[in-house]
Amino acid sequence: MDVFERTEKFVMKTYNRYPVCFVRGEGCWLYDKDGKKYLDMLAGIAVCNLGHAHPAISQAICEQAKELLHVSNLFHIETQAELAELICKNSFGEKVFFCNSGAEANEGAIKLARRYGTEINPEKYEIVAFRQSFHGRTMAAVTVTGQGKYSEGFGPMLPGVKFATFNDIDSVLSVVSDRTAGIIVEPIQGEGGVVPADEEFLRALREIADRFNALLIFDEVQTGIGRTGKLFAYQHYGVEPDVMTLAKALGNGVPIGAIVAKGKAAEVLKPGLHASTFGGNPLATRVGIVVMKEMTKPGFLEEVEEKGNYLKELLEGLVKEFPQLLESVRGKGLMLGLVCKRECKDIVKSALDKGLIINCTAGNVLRFVPPLVISREEIETGIGILREVLESYAG
Numbered sequence: 368m369d370v371f372e373r374t375e376k377f378v379m380k381t382y383n384r385y386p387v388c389f390v391r392g393e394g395c396w397l398y399d400k401d402g403k404k405y406l407d408m409l410a411g412i413a414v415c416n417l418g419h420a421h422p423a424i425s426q427a428i429c430e431q432a433k434e435l436l437h438v439s440n441l442f443h444i445e446t447q448a449e450l451a452e453l454i455c456k457n458s459f460g461e462k463v464f465f466c467n468s469g470a471e472a473n474e475g476a477i478k479l480a481r482r483y484g485t486e487i488n489p490e491k492y493e494i495v496a497f498r499q500s501f502h503g504r505t506m507a508a509v510t511v512t513g514q515g516k517y518s519e520g521f522g523p524m525l526p527g528v529k530f531a532t533f534n535d536i537d538s539v540l541s542v543v544s545d546r547t548a549g550i551i552v553e554p555i556q557g558e559g560g561v562v563p564a565d566e567e568f569l570r571a572l573r574e575i576a577d578r579f580n581a582l583l584i585f586d587e588v589q590t591g592i593g594r595t596g597k598l599f600a601y602q603h604y605g606v607e608p609d610v611m612t613l614a615k616a617l618g619n620g621v622p623i624g625a626i627v628a629k630g631k632a633a634e635v636l637k638p639g640l641h642a643s644t645f646g647g648n649p650l651a652t653r654v655g656i657v658v659m660k661e662m663t664k665p666g667f668l669e670e671v672e673e674k675g676n677y678l679k680e681l682l683e684g685l686v687k688e689f690p691q692l693l694e695s696v697r698g699k700g701l702m703l704g705l706v707c708k709r710e711c712k713d714i715v716k717s718a719l720d721k722g723l724i725i726n727c728t729a730g731n732v733l734r735f736v737p738p739l740v741i742s743r744e745e746i747e748t749g750i751g752i753l754r755e756v757l758e759s760y761a762g
């Protein structure tokens with residue numbers, strides 16, 4: 368049996384997988400079993416921000432594996448404390464809780480907000496979330512995810528969740544009240560089609576959250592860790608949340624998640640109220656430290672911003688070349704969406720055949736979230752492949 372047959376027979380069919388199996392990676396390149404080379408402009412969906420087989424990451428994993436992989440949170444963990452400090456010193460945060468994934472971070476943030484609210488008033492447990500959002504697949508995370516397809520058949524959902532329209536302040540005002548404990552929002556909706564929040568919108572959410580004494584939660588699971596050209600996307604907006612959730616790129620592929628909080632929100636979770644066996648273990652946090660140190664090296668984020676602008680410019684060029692297929696480009700830094708005038712799954716498949724990895728979100732948006740270490744030449748290579756694919760469709 369080969370990997371395709373074995374997957375078919377023994378792995379639950381929760382994914383529609385492409386018939387490709389990568390066995391090795393280096394920087395922005397992946398190699399399959401036959402030695403075919405692919406330019407990775409997806410990075411495991413915004414996870415491998417430092418690229419594949421980054422020497423400092425590989426070294427940290429090897430060294431830590433020889434020292435200590437895991438101990439219980441009943442004890443102090445050197446690397447956990449150090450990573451928490453690094454995150455706080457580079458953000459609005461004052462305290463961090465570590466877990467293992469994005470959904471788990473959001474799950475914890477929702478618990479935190481509910482606890483915060485119900486300590487004020489037992490009726491203050493509502494969460495305001497947004498249509499077209501994505502927050503993960505656990506029950507609370509999927510409840511606040513504003514896309515019906517993710518929760519269909521899994522009801523009843525968590526009570527007390529109200530949905531508003533992204534970038535529409537009036538719709539928020541129509542659902543928020545003194546019963547609101549938290550407002551959860553992505554600064555740039557990722558799975559919803561790479562849709563950035565307007566600055567006025569996030570500012571208004573900050574004011575509304577303050578007015579109703581609710582916690583403002585930014586889900587930066589996808590936008591965080593340098594992806595948008597700032598360490599965290601909120602830093603583009605001059606708006607600070609009370610709580611921020613992280614995961615994806617924080618471990619560059621080693622599973623890790625985090626809840627970052629300030630002020631009263633940082634003091635809500637007391638002994639016994641929340642926990643995770645693996646959360647913040649020596650291996651994951653050792654890697655997180657390397658990621659944070661690489662991202663905060665002088666000039667790194669400026670480079671991301673410049674390369675993001677370059678990729679955007681080239682994508683805008685494609686929009687001009689293929690007006691019958693393409694509509695516009697949106698996003699920030701190296702988190703960009705190329706909006707198509709039709710469904711784009713087949714474009715993704717054709718690009719893969721030609722050695723370019725991208726994906727399709729919200730049905731008609733081609734998403735580009737390459738490793739942040741991508742070079743200008745690699746960006747040009749990717750655009751070249753995409754152009755060939757588009758030519759074959761433009762006819």
Ligand SMILES: *Cc1c(COP(=O)(O)O)cnc(C)c1O
Nearest residue numbers: 468469470501502503557588589
């Ligand atoms: C990927 C993602 C999640 C879910 O993360 P998992 O690690 O898959 O649970 C949550 N929120 C956002 C914005 C994401 O992009």
